[in-house]
Amino acid sequence: MPIYDFQCAQCGKRFEALVRVDHSAECPACKATDVKRLFSSLAAISTQKTRSVSHGQARAKGMAIKKEKDHAHAEYMRNHIRDHHS
Ligand SMILES: [Zn+2]
Structure with missing residues (x-):
């Protein structure tokens, strides 16, 4: 299962989570399910390397x-x- 980066829309915390079948994730800080998916870790790493x-x-x-x-x-x-000085 792929790991994706998420950002919580409630508290702004960024976290990684395995994407479940229903493509939802829960914020580990405030348990909100109102999270948005960021670029995958893999993409982030390759972008960072290039940069x-x-x-x-x-x-x-x-x-x-x-x-x-x-x-x-x-x-x-x-x-x-x-x-x-001269
Ligand atoms: Zn949160």
């Missing part, structure tokens, strides 16, 4: 840019300090 990969690439790029900026800033500060 973290592209995020990692973006971050690597961002860090390279930041490094350049820091270097430029350090250079600027050095010049700035030298100007003021």
